Every structure is written in C-alpha cells, then in structure tokens.
Amino acid sequence: MKQLFDYIEANSNAALDELVRFCQQPSISAQDVGMADCAKLVATMFREYGIKAKIFKSSGCRYPFVYGEIAGESTKTLLFYNHYDVQPPEPLEEWTSPPFEPRIAEGKFWARGAADDKGDLIARLAVIDAFRKVRGKLPVTIKFLVEGEEEIVSPSIARFVSEHKDLLKADACITETGAVNWRGQPIMFLGCKGMVYCGLEASGAAQDAHAMLATSVPNPAWRLLWALSCLKDQDENVLVEGFHDDIRNPSMEELTAMMSIADSPEIAQAQDETELKELGLSSFLKGLSGAERRARDIFSPTCNIDGLESGYTGTGPKMIIPRVARARVDFRLLPNQRGKDILEKVRRHLDKNGFKDIAIVEPILLFEPAYTPLDNPFVTLVRDTAREVYKVEPGVVPWAPGSAPTHCFTELGMPVVPAGVFYFGSRPHAPNEHIRISDFIAGMKHIAAIIARFGP
Amino acid sequence: MKQLFDYIEANSNAALDELVRFCQQPSISAQDVGMADCAKLVATMFREYGIKAKIFKSSGCRYPFVYGEIAGESTKTLLFYNHYDVQPPEPLEEWTSPPFEPRIAEGKFWARGAADDKGDLIARLAVIDAFRKVRGKLPVTIKFLVEGEEEIVSPSIARFVSEHKDLLKADACITETGAVNWRGQPIMFLGCKGMVYCGLEASGAAQDAHAMLATSVPNPAWRLLWALSCLKDQDENVLVEGFHDDIRNPSMEELTAMMSIADSPEIAQAQDETELKELGLSSFLKGLSGAERRARDIFSPTCNIDGLESGYTGTGPKMIIPRVARARVDFRLLPNQRGKDILEKVRRHLDKNGFKDIAIVEPILLFEPAYTPLDNPFVTLVRDTAREVYKVEPGVVPWAPGSAPTHCFTELGMPVVPAGVFYFGSRPHAPNEHIRISDFIAGMKHIAAIIARFGP
Numbered sequence: 017m018k019q020l021f022d023y024i025e026a027n028s029n030a031a032l033d034e035l036v037r038f039c040q041q042p043s044i045s046a047q048d049v050g051m052a053d054c055a056k057l058v059a060t061m062f063r064e065y066g067i068k069a070k071i072f073k074s075s076g077c078r079y080p081f082v083y084g085e086i087a088g089e090s091t092k093t094l095l096f097y098n099h100y101d102v103q104p105p106e107p108l109e110e111w112t113s114p115p116f117e118p119r120i121a122e123g124k125f126w127a128r129g130a131a132d133d134k135g136d137l138i139a140r141l142a143v144i145d146a147f148r149k150v151r152g153k154l155p156v157t158i159k160f161l162v163e164g165e166e167e168i169v170s171p172s173i174a175r176f177v178s179e180h181k182d183l184l185k186a187d188a189c190i191t192e193t194g195a196v197n198w199r200g201q202p203i204m205f206l207g208c209k210g211m212v213y214c215g216l217e218a219s220g221a222a223q224d225a226h227a228m229l230a231t232s233v234p235n236p237a238w239r240l241l242w243a244l245s246c247l248k249d250q251d252e253n254v255l256v257e258g259f260h261d262d263i264r265n266p267s268m269e270e271l272t273a274m275m276s277i278a279d280s281p282e283i284a285q286a287q288d289e290t291e292l293k294e295l296g297l298s299s300f301l302k303g304l305s306g307a308e309r310r311a312r313d314i315f316s317p318t319c320n321i322d323g324l325e326s327g328y329t330g331t332g333p334k335m336i337i338p339r340v341a342r343a344r345v346d347f348r349l350l351p352n353q354r355g356k357d358i359l360e361k362v363r364r365h366l367d368k369n370g371f372k373d374i375a376i377v378e379p380i381l382l383f384e385p386a387y388t389p390l391d392n393p394f395v396t397l398v399r400d401t402a403r404e405v406y407k408v409e410p411g412v413v414p415w416a417p418g419s420a421p422t423h424c425f426t427e428l429g430m431p432v433v434p435a436g437v438f439y440f441g442s443r444p445h446a447p448n449e450h451i452r453i454s455d456f457i458a459g460m461k462h463i464a465a466i467i468a469r470f471g472p
Numbered sequence: 473m474k475q476l477f478d479y480i481e482a483n484s485n486a487a488l489d490e491l492v493r494f495c496q497q498p499s500i501s502a503q504d505v506g507m508a509d510c511a512k513l514v515a516t517m518f519r520e521y522g523i524k525a526k527i528f529k530s531s532g533c534r535y536p537f538v539y540g541e542i543a544g545e546s547t548k549t550l551l552f553y554n555h556y557d558v559q560p561p562e563p564l565e566e567w568t569s570p571p572f573e574p575r576i577a578e579g580k581f582w583a584r585g586a587a588d589d590k591g592d593l594i595a596r597l598a599v600i601d602a603f604r605k606v607r608g609k610l611p612v613t614i615k616f617l618v619e620g621e622e623e624i625v626s627p628s629i630a631r632f633v634s635e636h637k638d639l640l641k642a643d644a645c646i647t648e649t650g651a652v653n654w655r656g657q658p659i660m661f662l663g664c665k666g667m668v669y670c671g672l673e674a675s676g677a678a679q680d681a682h683a684m685l686a687t688s689v690p691n692p693a694w695r696l697l698w699a700l701s702c703l704k705d706q707d708e709n710v711l712v713e714g715f716h717d718d719i720r721n722p723s724m725e726e727l728t729a730m731m732s733i734a735d736s737p738e739i740a741q742a743q744d745e746t747e748l749k750e751l752g753l754s755s756f757l758k759g760l761s762g763a764e765r766r767a768r769d770i771f772s773p774t775c776n777i778d779g780l781e782s783g784y785t786g787t788g789p790k791m792i793i794p795r796v797a798r799a800r801v802d803f804r805l806l807p808n809q810r811g812k813d814i815l816e817k818v819r820r821h822l823d824k825n826g827f828k829d830i831a832i833v834e835p836i837l838l839f840e841p842a843y844t845p846l847d848n849p850f851v852t853l854v855r856d857t858a859r860e861v862y863k864v865e866p867g868v869v870p871w872a873p874g875s876a877p878t879h880c881f882t883e884l885g886m887p888v889v890p891a892g893v894f895y896f897g898s899r900p901h902a903p904n905e906h907i908r909i910s911d912f913i914a915g916m917k918h919i920a921a922i923i924a925r926f927g928p
Contacts, residue, residue, distance in 0.1 A: 211791075221751040221753055222752025222753075223751075227778055227802050227804070228769075228872075230774035230775075230802075231757070231768045231772050231804075231873065232765050232768065232769055233751060233756065238700075240780075241701060244697050245701045250698050250826070295677040295681060295689060297689070300688040301687070301689060301690050312687045313688055316687045318686035320683050320686035320793060321694055321697075321782065321794070322783050322791055322793075324785070324797060327778050327779035328779040329671075329781040329798050329800055333625050333800075334778060334779070335776075335778055336778050337776060337778075338780075344783070348686065370706070379788055379789045418682070
C-alpha cells in the first residue's frame with residue numbers, strides 16, 4: 017500500500033487540477049445549466065483514465081446517466097455511485113469567490129460541487145490512475161454509475177438501475193456521503209430512511225368567494241387542515257392506521273453502533289447548543305437532547321409538512337373563502353416500511369376519517385428505506401481500511417436520517433457503503449462549499465485501500 | 473312629491489352627465505390611483521350644489537374624508553354616508569369598455585364605481601338640486617361623510633367619527649348598499665355582522681431546515697394547523713371558549729322579517745341551483761338549502777380561514793421544515809358580540825390549549841356588529857317611501873351577512889338604513905360594473921321621498 021499512498025500524495029496536485037477542470041464546468045440540474053456538457057466531460061475524463069465510457073440518454077430521464085467500466089485482474093467487481101450535478105449556487109453574494117471558479121486557499125478547495133459530489137469522483141479517478149501507474153493494473157473490475165439528477169431527487173435512477181441490472185452487476189457498491197466529523201472521525205451511514213413525498217389538495221368553489229359567505233360555502237383550507245390533523249397528533253405520533261406495522265425494532269448491534277459516534281455528555285451538550293443556536297431555537301422537539309435526540313433522528317419515522325398554500329396572506333387584509341388549499345407532506349420511513357404501502361395507507365386513513373375529498377397529487381416521490389447489515393463483510397472491510405487510513409475508530413450508523421436512492425443498489429443484492437472526501441464543515445448545498453485538501457488525500461487513500469483489500 | 477319626481481325624471485340626463493364626470497376620475501384606494509384628485513372633485517361638486525365642503529386629511533388616515541353640509545328649514549338633520557374610492561378594475565381584459573370611460577348602453581350605465589358607490593352619491597346630489605330648484609330650499613339639514621378607504625376596509629373611519637361627533641351629529645343616517653333584487657324588490661339590510669380579522673403566525677427555526685430533521689426540529693406549519701383545529705370543529709362549530717356567550721337570539725320580528733324576502737320553494741331551489749352553478753359547487757355547507765340556508769347566512773357567526781402560507785408548494789419537490797407558518801382568519805360576529813372581546817377570547821383559548829407560541833399579528837381589523845331595530849320609526853319611514861316609489865313591498869333583513877363600519881354611526885345613537893341605486897346584477901367589485909338607469913331614477917325618487925317625509 018505504501019507505494020500507492022506515496023503515489024497518491026505525490027500526485028495530489030494533479031488530482032486537484034482535475035478537480036478544477038470538473039468544477040469549472042457548471043452542472044446545475046435544477047436550472048438546466050451545463051448539464052449536457054458536464055455529462056460529456058465525465059465520459060471524456062473516463063476515457064482519459066482508460067475507462068470505457070457510455071452516455072445513456074434514456075427517454076424517461078431529464079439528464080443522462082454516464083456509465084464507466086475498467087476491467088481488473090480478479091472476477092470481483094466494485095461499483096461506484098456518483099453524481100455530476102450540483103445544487104444551484106444562489107445566493108451568489110454570499111460566496112467569497114465565484115462558485116464555478118475553483119480556488120485553493122487555507123488548505124481548502126473552494127467551489128460548488130467540491131464536496132457534493134465532484135471531489136469524490138475525482139478522488140476515485142485519481143486512485144485508478146495510481147493503481148495503473150504503480151501496479152499496472154486494477155485488482156478488481158471497477159464500474160461507475162454517475163447520474164445527473166441527484167440534486168433534483170433522483171427521479172429516474174430506480175428505473176434505470178432495474179433496466180440495467182446486468183450492466184451494473186457488482187459484488188459491492190461504494191456510494192457518496194462519506195465524511196469525517198468535526199473531530200476527524202470518518203462517519204459511515206450504512207443506509208438511509210425511505211421517503212414518501214406528495215401533495216395534498218382540497219378544492220372548494222370555482223373561484224375565491226367573499227368571506228361573509230362562510231356560513232354556506234365550504235372552505236378547502238379548513239378541510240385540508242382537518243385532514244392533516246388526522247395524520248399526526250400534537251405529541252408527534254403518526255396516526256395513519258397501520259403506519260408502524262412493518263417497522264422492525266433496531267437490533268442490539270444497531271443500537272450499539274450508535275455508541276461509536278457518541279460524544280461525551282459535555283461535548284454532546286455543547287453540540288446541541290451549537291445546533292440550536294444555528295437553528296435559532298431554544299429547544300429541540302419534545303425537549304430532547306444528547307444521545308436521546310440522536311437516537312430519535314435515526315430510529316423514528318417522521319410525518320412532516322413541507323408547505324401550505326391557500327387564499328391570501330399578502331400585504332393588508334383580504335377576506336375570502338379560498339377556492340383551493342394545497343399542502344406538501346413527507347414521511348421518512350424506517351426498515352421495513354414500504355413507500356407504496358404507506359401512500360396507500362394514507363389514502364385509506366383519509367377516506368376512513370371522512371376526507372375522500374382530499375386528493376393526493378403530484379409531485380409524488382417514493383424512496384424505499386435501505387441499509388446494509390452491520391455484520392456484512394464489506395462493511396467490515398470499509399471499516400477496517402478506514403481505521404488504518406484515518407488512525408481512528410470510524411463511526412458507524414445503521415442508516416442516515418435522510419433519504420437517497422440507496423435501495424436501487426441494495427435491491428440488486430450488493431452491500432452499499434459510503435466513502436468520501438468531505439467533512440462536516442464542507443457546506444454542501446450552501447455558499448462557500450469546500451473540502452479540506454487533507455481530507456481529499458485521506459479519502460483517496462481510503463478508496464485505494466478498499467480496492468486493494470477487495471481484490472484477490 | 474309629483475313636482476320633485478317630475479324634475480328628477482326631466483333632469484336625469486344631467487345627473488348621468490355628473491356621474492360620467494365622477495366615474496371618469498379614477499380613485500383606486502388599493503393602488504393609490506387618483507385618490508387626492510377624486511377627493512378634490514367631491515368637494516368641488518359639493519360646492520357646485522351649494523353644499524359647504526371640507527376635506528379632512530387627518531394624520532392617521534391614508535386618504536382624506538370629504539365632509540359636506542347644507543342647511544335645511546327644520547332642525548332635523550340627515551346624514552349620508554358614501555365613499556369615493558372604488559375597487560381595482562382588474563382583470564382589465566374582461567371589461568367590454570374601459571372601466572374609467574363611462575358608457576351608456578342597453579339602458580345601463582357602465583363604469584367602475586357606477587354601483588359602488590359613485591352612483592349613490594350623484595343620486596343624492598341630484599336630489600338636493602331638485603329640492604333647491606323645485607322648492608327653493610331643503611326641508612332638513614343634510615350632512616355628507618364621504619370616505620376614501622371603504623374598499624380597503626375603512627381602517628380610519630371609527631376614529632374619525634369618534635373624533636367628530638358634533639360635526640356628524642344627525643337624527644338619522646342613510647348609508648350605501650341599497651339595492652333591488654332580481655324581481656325588482658328593494659332590499660334593506662338594517663345592519664351588518666361584526667368582524668374580527670387577524671393574522672396568526674407560528675415561528676420555527678431561523679431558516680428552513682432539511683425535512684430529514686423533522687425528528688428534532690419543530691415544524692411551525694404543524695403548530696399552526698393544530699392551533700387552527702382547536703378554533704373550529706369539523707361540524708363547523710366554533711370552539712373558542714365563550715365565543716357564543718353574548719349572542720342574543722333573533723327576535724320573532726327579526727325572524728319574521730326574513731319572510732319578507734322569502735321566495736317560493738320553487739324559486740328558492742332555482743336560486744340555490746343558480747348560485748351553486750356559479751360557485752362550481754355540488755352543495756352548500758352542511759347540505760343546507762332554501763330558507764334554512766338564508767337564515768343561517770344571517771343568524772350564524774363564522775370562523776373562516778382567509779389564507780395559509782408556509783414553506784414550499786411550487787413546481788417540483790422541496791423537502792423542508794418551514795421556518796414560519798402564517799394564516800389569516802376572520803370571524804363574523806352577531807349582536808351583541810364585541811370584536812375586542814372575541815379577539816381576547818381567541819388569545820385565551822389558544823393559550824389554554826397549549827398554543828402560547830401562536831402569535832396574533834397584523835393586519836388586525838375589528839368591526840362591531842351593528843343594526844337598527846326593525847321598529848325604529850326611521851325604518852318605517854324608509855320602508856313606507858320605498859313601497860310608494862317601487863310599488864312593491866320592500867324586503868327587510870335584520871342585518872347583512874357582511875361587515876361594514878355601520879357601528880360608527882349607530883354608536884352615535886342614530887338609526888342607519890340603506891337606500892341606493894344598484895341591483896343584484898350590478899357586479900360591484902367585478903368587471904363590467906353597471907347600474908340600470910331605471911334603478912338610478914327610482915333610487916333618486918326614493919331619496920327625495922325620504923328627505924321630504926323626514927322634514928317637518
């Protein structure tokens with residue numbers, strides 16, 4: 017490994033140059049800026065690294081998938097998942113330097129996409145270069161799936177993966193969101209919660225009516241909020257009938273794993289206070305704090321209102337019975353809840369409570385919960401190599417509080433584990449996104465160690 | 473009266489010319505278009521009719537009040553309430569002719585403000601002209617109070633009236649909203665419901681938070697809708713503690729009065745169907761119809777949601793915990809409920825139900841319910857003269873389902889009754905507002921008869 021690590025260190029500036037090249041190309045999926053050019057750039061870079069590349073423009077997807085493959089000496093195959101799209105850079109005035117003009121300063125690399133997710137892809141390419149230069153070959157076959165729709169919630173990946181099962185066949189998958197926390201400990205989320213996101217809509221009269229008619233004209237805003245009230249009570253209990261049926265209790269191993277990221281009570285309290293200050297809150301929901309809050313973030317499902325809209329709330333008074341009321345809600349799901357089943361249960365629950373008039377409308381998004389068991393050998397491999405590279409016990413969390421298309425890969429029967437180059441201060445999605453160059457180098461070494469250990 | 477009526481008929485074209493002049497002057501209070509010029513025009517016209525005029529620009533009001541006074545031979549005084557502002561004309565493309573270019577066609581006068589409320593003021597001025605030309609003098613002193621803020625919910629009139637009690641002292645008041653219904657029967661609302669309108673606001677984190685944090689970050693949209701749910705149940709019962717305490721039951725006379733506007737069951741059903749069709753509804757609230765629905769419109773208070781706003785409901789998905797949630801609500805009040813008292817009860821009810829975090833915010837508007845008793849002699853006078861002019865029994869309703877600043881005048885101890893020139897098809901607030909010229913002439917005659925009968 018030493019030769020590989022030495023090569024990676026010696027050539028880290030070349031890798032950073034490649035990252036400049038990648039980050040200079042805007043690729044804002046939400047705004048359709050630079051997307052086709054960026055897909056082409058990924059394929060071009062693949063070919064420069066000896067990786068066979070193909071751009072898939074399937075009829076259903078908005079931005080193409082880029083597939084890459086490079087053969088290795090064993091029969092084993094490792095799949096890398098990345099995305100080439102980035103979040104919109106706005107608000108631009110908060111950037112110290114322009115988001116698509118990468119800059120190195122203070123030991124950090126600043127650009128939109130540096131952390132999420134262009135840094136990860138460049139790190140992986142640099143490791144392939146290292147293997148080819150140092151060893152002349154790769155120990156395992158490497159496949160890449162790079163999508164352009166991650167920042168618009170991956171609407172096409174489930175279908176793409178299911179339609180290309182053979183192409184994407186692999187023994188394990190390394191995904192994004194590998195990061196080190198504030199004290200330098202690499203954190204691995206071994207899965208993610210599922211999600212159901214949908215609109216709810218109540219309709220009233222054909223046009224807004226005068227408020228004085230509220231004695232006889234139905235008000236869809238009332239209908240909608242009464243309907244929402246029957247989904248969750250004031251103590252945060254989800255009331256949808258059957259909602260909790262399929263949730264399995266966390267195993268002792270999963271609960272114990274949480275302890276691997278536990279802070280001392282003093283540090284946990286300081287961390288709570290920092291987060292509360294940033295959020296502008298005096299307390300967390302239900303007064304929770306410390307380890308109890310962190311456990312709830314992982315082991316509780318949610319029922320959240322993302323938006324409400326009805327009638328008039330602008331300047332000055334306007335007295336009306338709105339013609340329509342709209343909400344957006346999302347549920348975060350735990351293993352073994354299923355998105356489609358939950359959506360059906362919500363429909364049945366509304367009907368049963370007298371809300372047949374409330375329509376479930378687009379946008380409807382379903383992500384299934386997905387996780388790789390703690391005792392999977394590939395988890396052990398990634399954990400062991402992380403310990404060796406970072407010189408600290410990695411933190412392992414059964415799954416993340418967020419949702420991602422991880423289930424597309426776990427459903428193909430492979431373990432999926434993150435490894436990457438950013439840290440908790442990287443500000444993905446925010447102005448002044450950046451990675452630390454030391455994390456970038458450590459991240460490359462970790463990927464190299466994973467590939468080496470995974471081989472024969 | 474015959475001489476007066478003949479003069480009014482003979483000079484109706486001159487009155488319509490004056491109405492052209494008045495309606496040509498835009499006066500859109502919501503958009504601050506032409507307001508100062510229109511106030512000056514009212515004062516100018518007053519002086520042309522021998523009425524002393526004064527423009528009051530009080531520090532607190534947005535647009536001036538115009539006061540007018542012309543002495544009569546008796547000690548009795550009649551106060552006319554009018555307003556010179558009009559609703560915004562939008563949507564302009566739906567007007568057959570431009571809203572501020574009055575047009576006479578099909579026996580109708582078309583212009584923004586024709587019905588609401590410039591036609592009424594011109595009719596009253598024409599009647600004063602008739603008295604002066606035919607009789608040389610007025611039988612009673614006439615006072616005018618013309619405001620410029622009616623279409624922005626009269627925010628200053630209560631204070632203005634209470635600060636000018638002596639100036640406005642009168643024995644009776646004729647207000648606007650006098651109209652004939654579809655079958656030519658003049659309808660008199662002897663008062664109006666009161667109103668409390670306010671914003672409700674729930675605050676969460678300092679900025680929108682990621683929806684995956686819903687396990688620990690409070691969501692103000694949930695707080696707001698739970699709070700709203702405790703104000704009214706799904707059967708339309710207002711739950712605010714003490715809300716109904718001061719409502720007095722309608723008297724037998726008030727209930728009987730409703731029969732004066734009753735239609736035959738066939739006509740009532742046809743009317744329900746017409747209204748439902750226009751509203752695009754299949755049924756009214758609680759399945760009500762006919763006389764039962766009309767009685768509820770008059771004798772029930774309301775608790776209405778005018779608007780809701782929180783988070784994101786735009787194109788595509790956005791998963792957030794909104795930082796703030798806002799609602800607007802209005803309550804329509806019955807005699808003897810009081811706006812301030814109801815607002816305090818809402819605050820106490822929210823507090824008692826665990827919603828101290830829900831703020832009651834601007835815009836806050838209070839209108840007190842107000843009505844003139846059915847047996848007041850002035851009501852009889854207006855009713856009798858209406859019967860004589862319109863040759864049909866007028867319809868009398870204890871109060872209107874809507875709210876108006878009527879209480880400002882009833883609190884000064886005078887009866888307040890409407891008389892006017894529009895009809896149920898006049899489309900006030902909508903494109904192609906108009907009055908029928910026959911109603912304009914009948915309305916002038918009715919005002920003349922009221923003044924004549926009120927005199928010695």
